[in-house]
Structure formats: structure tokens, C-alpha cells
Amino acid sequence: MKSKGYVKHYILMLLPGYIWVAVFCIFPMFGIVIAFQDFNPSKGMLGSEWIGLGTFRYMFELEDTKQIFFNTLFIACMKIIGNLLVPLIFALMLNELRIMILKRTIQTIVYLPHFLSWVILGGIILDIFSYDGPVNQILSVFGLKEPILFFAKPEIFPFFVAGSDVWKEFGFNTIIYLAALTGINPALYEAAAIDGAGRFRGLWHITLPGIRTTAVLLAVLSLGKILNAGFDQVFNLYNPLVYSTGDIIDTWVYRVGLLDLQYELATAVGLLKSVVGLIMITISYGLAYKLTNYRIF
Amino acid sequence: MVRDTTIGSRLFDAALIVILCVITISCILPIWYTFCLSLSSKSAAAAGLVWLWPVDFNTGSYRQIMSDTQFFRSFWISIQRVVLGGLLNFIVVALTAFPLSRSPREFRQRNALMWILVFTMLFNGGLIPLYLTVKSLGLINNIWALVLTEGAHGLVFNVILTVNFFRNLPKELEEAALVDGAGPWRILTQLFVPLSVPVLATVTLFSIVSHWNEFLYGLIFATREEFYPLQTYIQQLVIVFNPNIINEEQMKMMAELSNRTLNAAKIFIAMIPVLIVYPFLQRYFIHGITLGSVKE
Numbered sequence: 001m002k003s004k005g006y007v008k009h010y011i012l013m014l015l016p017g018y019i020w021v022a023v024f025c026i027f028p029m030f031g032i033v034i035a036f037q038d039f040n041p042s043k044g045m046l047g048s049e050w051i052g053l054g055t056f057r058y059m060f061e062l063e064d065t066k067q068i069f070f071n072t073l074f075i076a077c078m079k080i081i082g083n084l085l086v087p088l089i090f091a092l093m094l095n096e097l098r099i100m101i102l103k104r105t106i107q108t109i110v111y112l113p114h115f116l117s118w119v120i121l122g123g124i125i126l127d128i129f130s131y132d133g134p135v136n137q138i139l140s141v142f143g144l145k146e147p148i149l150f151f152a153k154p155e156i157f158p159f160f161v162a163g164s165d166v167w168k169e170f171g172f173n174t175i176i177y178l179a180a181l182t183g184i185n186p187a188l189y190e191a192a193a194i195d196g197a198g199r200f201r202g203l204w205h206i207t208l209p210g211i212r213t214t215a216v217l218l219a220v221l222s223l224g225k226i227l228n229a230g231f232d233q234v235f236n237l238y239n240p241l242v243y244s245t246g247d248i249i250d251t252w253v254y255r256v257g258l259l260d261l262q263y264e265l266a267t268a269v270g271l272l273k274s275v276v277g278l279i280m281i282t283i284s285y286g287l288a289y290k291l292t293n294y295r296i297f
Numbered sequence: 298m299v300r301d302t303t304i305g306s307r308l309f310d311a312a313l314i315v316i317l318c319v320i321t322i323s324c325i326l327p328i329w330y331t332f333c334l335s336l337s338s339k340s341a342a343a344a345g346l347v348w349l350w351p352v353d354f355n356t357g358s359y360r361q362i363m364s365d366t367q368f369f370r371s372f373w374i375s376i377q378r379v380v381l382g383g384l385l386n387f388i389v390v391a392l393t394a395f396p397l398s399r400s401p402r403e404f405r406q407r408n409a410l411m412w413i414l415v416f417t418m419l420f421n422g423g424l425i426p427l428y429l430t431v432k433s434l435g436l437i438n439n440i441w442a443l444v445l446t447e448g449a450h451g452l453v454f455n456v457i458l459t460v461n462f463f464r465n466l467p468k469e470l471e472e473a474a475l476v477d478g479a480g481p482w483r484i485l486t487q488l489f490v491p492l493s494v495p496v497l498a499t500v501t502l503f504s505i506v507s508h509w510n511e512f513l514y515g516l517i518f519a520t521r522e523e524f525y526p527l528q529t530y531i532q533q534l535v536i537v538f539n540p541n542i543i544n545e546e547q548m549k550m551m552a553e554l555s556n557r558t559l560n561a562a563k564i565f566i567a568m569i570p571v572l573i574v575y576p577f578l579q580r581y582f583i584h585g586i587t588l589g590s591v592k593e
Contacts, residue, residue, distance in 0.1 A: 007404060
């Protein structure tokens with residue numbers, strides 16, 4: 001093709017995007033050197049003194065670090081499992097629904113929470129579950145004497161976070177399963193029915209195998225989220241009473257780094273999280289490529 | 298489809314409809330409740346009388362917001378951010394995705410450039426280095442800090458989605474345009490962009506929603522309240538906890554002091570722009586996502 005001489009035009013087109021990414025994604029990566037320095041904001045990254053692994057040693061001695069890594073892992077794992085299973089079940093149920101108008105209406109509504117921010121949903125949830133909010137009133141009708149302060153209970157907070165996240169995202173996560181379900185040839189069901197298979201055998205032998213690849217792919221890819229417990233959500237729902245189970249890496253980094261100005265420590269913890277994340281995502285992409293021939297581009 | 302009309306199957310259908318409807322209603326009920334709360338009187342809300350209809354209907358909360366200049370300032374900052382961010386995202390995504398959708402034969406560096414983008418999705422320096430970068434650029438208290446930081450993170454994902462879409466466009470159209478003497482800029486603007494409305498609309502709407510919803514950058518890149526975008530304003534003035542809470546008693550007291558109807562009204566107004574673009578989102582995003590993720 002005669003498009004050979006176009007390379008300089010291509011480079012010109014790419015410049016704005018790559019400059020943007022370079023400044024706001026790639027340049028901050030070099031900021032991880034702060035974790036190895038005795039950082040002095042007035043001297044900057046280049047002028048500050050190097051102290052090697054001292055910050056990391058300090059980090060591993062802190063009780064906080066173990067706790068926040070455990071909390072993050074616990075919340076993230078619950079979210080991963082919930083966000084895989086609930087949308088799958090919902091998609092299967094929706095697929096069995098034969099009233100098309102109802103099906104479309106349901107689909108239209110369940111996507112909505114995904115597009116609302118955790119600031120908004122956090123505000124709504126905090127009100128609904130507040131001391132004199134509707135949930136406590138309903139519970140009192142069922143004989144609960146003393147209202148529950150839901151957001152002061154460390155023992156339920158992680159489950160609350162995972163549950164509300166699944167509620168927010170299940171509709172959106174259903175899309176990909178529904179796309180896979182439409183790819184199943186309807187003739188298969190007809191053939192099965194002629195052979196005497198009922199609805200549930202159709203579900204078991206046709207529908208489930210038909211979306212197996214998609215389910216495996218989503219499960220593998222979600223490995224990369226193992227340390228993402230969701231900053232926005234936790235930040236808008238938590239308070240000091242639930243720090244013991246609800247404080248995650250990202251919220252801790254925010255408080256220690258930007259409120260207490262311990263830049264080195266916060267950067268070190270952030271770096272550890274990024275490195276673990278990088279390893280997990282690389283493994284998951286490798287697995288996804290092997291199992292389902294998935295490619296990013 | 299062959300219909301199964303046994304009694305068991307019909308019962309199953311009925312149960313299915315009930316369960317699905319309950320789940321679906323749970324997605325909009327909290328929003329409706331907030332709306333009702335915002336239109337009720339303060340005393341009715343405090344007494345817990347508000348359920349699914351406004352009690353003592355009054356617009357006092359909204360009138361109070363009307364006189365809150367900070368609310369409007371924040372609202373205006375969010376609008377600016379969404380317009381600048383959405384526009385910039387649209388232009389840069391189209392410009393970046395086009396060369397990257399070429400085959401390595403036409404554009405040798407394509408794969409290497411693509412991997413650079415993928416790498417930025419896999420690894421990041423974390424919050425503190427980002428903060429220090431923005432600070433050293435002198436963008437604190439500047440709208441561009443909000444537009445460019447949030448935009449850069451969405452950009453990479455959006456470019457990859459669009460590249461995959463561009464690669465699936467029929468090659469014959471492009472060859473015909475080349476024969477007619479069109480250069481790369483004309484092929485992009487007059488052929489690829491009009492043919493890619495579903496995916497470009499999707500990524501633009503995604504970018505608009507993410508700019509509207511983002512609150513953390515608004516919090517850390519602004520030192521004064523008057524530079525807060527709306528979500529940050531609400532985060533800080535409506536739902537922020539008192540960092541000094543040490544027991545449940547204090548928490549109950551704080552809850553009693555809060556103005557539930559006013560807060561509900563603020564939250565509801567902050568939701569309106571998303572509710573407005575939602576029908577457009579609906580129209581494009583399913584199509585855009587599924588098409589963009591299919592590879593040759």
C-alpha cells in the first residue's frame with residue numbers, strides 16, 4: 001500500500017496523547033524513588049538524601065501495615081467472588097425471562113447505580129442505614145429494641161462494603177454475560193427440546209457450557225484486582241470506629257501521606273501495592289491468553 | 298423457542314419475575330427515597346415519617362441551596378471540568394487510536410507504542426508521586442489538574458477500546474479512500490470518525506461520567522473550598538465523618554445534628570446530570586463495549 005510515507009503524520013497525531021500520558025502516568029512512576037529517600041519537599045526528588053530500604057524495614061515493623069493489607073485482601077476477595085457470581089446468576093435468570101418488555105425494563109434500570117459516584121451512593125446509604133433511618137425503623141417493626149449503628153460495627157463493616165459494591169455493580173457486570181448468552185445458537189435449545197430435554201437440562205447442558213469461556217475469562221482477569229478494595233467506596237463509608245477492619249491500603253496511604261505528610265512511608269506502601277498488582281495482572285493476562293486466547297489488543 | 302408449559306415451569310416463571318422485580322426495584326428505591334426526603338419537611342424527616350412519598354411537601358431545602366453560593370461555584374467547576382474533559386478525551390482518543398490501529402507493516406513502531414500504553418494500565422506510581430507531580434507543575438487550585446489527571450487515566454482504556462473498534466472497520470472503505478487520494482487526516486476525520494460513532498460516543502460518555510463523579514483529585518488538588526468540584530463539596534460537607542469520633546455516642550449525636558432533608562436535596566441535584574446523560578449512555582455503551590472488545 002502507498003501509505004508508507006504517512007509515518008510522520010501518524011507521529012504528529014500521537015503526540016498530544018503520548019505527552020499527556022507521559023506527564024500524568026509515566027512521570028509519576030519515577031516518583032517511587034521517594035520510598036528510598038529521606039524526602040525533603042523543598043529539595044525535591046533529585047536533591048533528597050538516599051536512605052535505601054530503611055522505610056521498607058520500618059513499614060514491615062508497623063502493626064498497621066499487616067492490618068491494612070489483610071483488610072484490603074479480605075474486602076477485595078469478597079468483592080471479586082460476589083462480582084463474578086451475582087451477575088452470572090442474574091444474567092441466567094434474566095435469560096430465562098420470556099416477557100421481553102419486562103426484560104428490557106429491568107436491564108435499563110439495573111445499570112444505573114454503576115454510573116452514580118460513591119459520594120452520592122455513600123450519602124444515600126449512610127442515611128438509609130443511619131441510627132434513625134428507614135432500615136432501623138423496619139427492623140424495629142420486627143421487634144428490634146435498640147436501633148443498630150451499622151457504621152460503628154467493625155465486625156460487619158467489610159461485609160457491608162462488599163455487599164454494597166456488588167449491589168452497585170451487578171447490573172453493569174451482567175452485560176458481558178448477556179452478550180455471551182446471545183451468542184448461543186437458539187437451534188440448540190430446539191434440538192434439545194425435541195430430544196426431550198426440559199428447561200433445566202437446557203440450562204445445564206447448553207446455557208452453562210455456552211458461557212463457560214466468558215466466566216473463566218472474567219474470573220482470571222479479576223485476579224488483578226486482588227489489592228483493589230475500592231478507595232472511593234471505603235473512603236465515603238468508613239470512620240475511625242471501623243478502622244480496625246475497614247481501613248484499606250489506599251485510604252491509609254491517603255491519610256498517612258497527604259494528611260500526616262509522611263511521604264516516604266505512604267509512597268513505599270503504595271509501591272508495594274503497585275508491584276503486587278503488576279505481578280497479579282501479568283499472571284492473569286498470561287492465564288487468560290492461555291485458557292481463552294484473550295488479547296488486550 | 299420451544300415452550301415448556303408444565304406447572305412446575307410456570308411456577309418457576311412466576312418466582313423468577315418476583316425475584317427479578319425485587320432486585321430491580323432495590324436499584325432505584327434508594328434514589329426515589331432520597332428524592333422524597335429532599336421534598337419533605339425537616340421535622341417529618343427527623344421523626345422518621347418519610348418513606349416513599351414526600352411528607353409535609355415543601356421546597357425549603359432547594360430554596361436553601363439556591364442561596365448557597367459555594368454549591369453553585371462547585372457546580373460550575375464540575376460543568377467546566379466535564380466539558381473540557383469530555384472534549385479533550387474525544388479529540389485525543391480519536392487522534393491516538395488511529396495510528397495505533399494501523400498494522401505493524403504500515404506503522405512499524407505500533408506494537409511498541411501500544412505496549413507503553415498497556416504498561417501504564419498495569420503499573421502506577423501511587424497517589425503521593427502523582428500529587429507531587431501535579432504540585433510541581435503548579436496546577437494546585439487549577440481546573441486543569443482535575444481535567445488532566447482524571448483524563449489521563451481514562452484515556453488509555455478508551456484508546457485501547459477504540460483501537461480495537463477501528464481495526465474491525467472494513468479495509469475496503471479505506472482502500473477506496475486512498476485510491477481517491479485521501480490522506481491520513483481525511484481518512485480519520487471523514488471516514489473513521491463518522492463510522493465509529495458507537496465507540497466514540499461510549500468513550501466520551503464514560504469520560505463525562507467519570508469527570509463528574511470524581512472527588513479525590515478535587516480534594517487533594519485544591520487547597521480552598523472555592524476550588525472544589527461538586528462531588529468534593531458534597532463529600533466534604535455532607536458525608537465526611539468527624540476524624541475524632543471515638544465512640545458510638547458521638548456518632549449518634551452527629552447524626553442528630555445533620556440536616557437530612559438539605560443533604561438529600563444536595564445529593565439529588567448532584568445526581569441529575571448523570572440521570573440526564575443516562576438515556577444516551579444506554580443507547581451506546583452496550584454496543585460500544587461489546588464491539589470494541591471483539592478482536593479480529
